[in-house]
Amino acid sequence: MSNATERPTIRILTLFPDMVRAVLETSILGRARSQGQVDYQVVDIRDFAVDKHRTVDDTAYGGGAGMIMMAQPVVEAVESCRRRSDAPVLMTTPQGETLDEALTLELLEELQAKGELILVCGHYKGIDERVKDLVVTREISIGDFVLSGGELPALVVTDAVVRRIEGVLHNGESAASDSFTASRAGGLDCPWYTKPPEYRGLEVPEVLLSGHHANIEKWRREQAAQRTRDRRPDLAPDGEDSK
Secondary structure (H helix, E strand, O other), X not given: OOOHHHOOEEEEEEOOHHHXXXXXXXXXXXXXXXXXXXXXXXXXXXXXXXXXXOOOEEEOOOOOOOEEEOHHHHHHHHXXXXXXXXXXXXXXXXXXXXXXXXHHHHHHHHHHHHOEXXXXXXXXXXXXXXXXXXXXXXXXXXXXXXXXXXHHHHXXXXXXXXXXXXXXXXXXXXXXXXXOOHHHOOOOOOOOOOOOOEEOOEEOOHHHHOOOHHHHHHHHHHHHHXXXXXXOHHHOOOOOOOO
């Protein structure tokens, strides 16, 4: 097993480190770390404030409601933990490019190539634009909505990337057959069932109990394609309109 210094490391910069640590220690993310496949560093941006009150925000120049995170503590927090000058620094923001499976795999490649991925979590009304100009290399959004802070989006990005590291999931085929993957032609996943075969009058489709693997896989492909046409026609292959 690699020692901690050799592991690819995801560094999360936040005003609420305890919120982030709790998730990183749990489930798949925690297991990936304990198995030595990735490491995490949580950096408290307030540690880089320059006054005794640990101030990290102030009013906006030009007026307007809401407080703005100051450039100095954020930039210096990034500089303190960045091990390579070309390491990717991501800021989670509604103004960024939307996270999808293709972008997740790009970020995984960057993590593995550079050895680190840095995520900056905003809060309040926004972050001084000079942070983006000085240290941020990419802005990421998890959807067209606004949250109270960037911690949850940063954890979403982290989870999406870490679960695609080889060996993190006990069965790698599980991730390979998820929604949006190549095996689903970029569309949605099929329905899944487990025991018992009947519950409250609802039965598992007979084909799944048949033991005929070719028929089962055919049924799953058809169900996935139909679900994609019905729910996300924008993801259906050209010419496959909803029916």
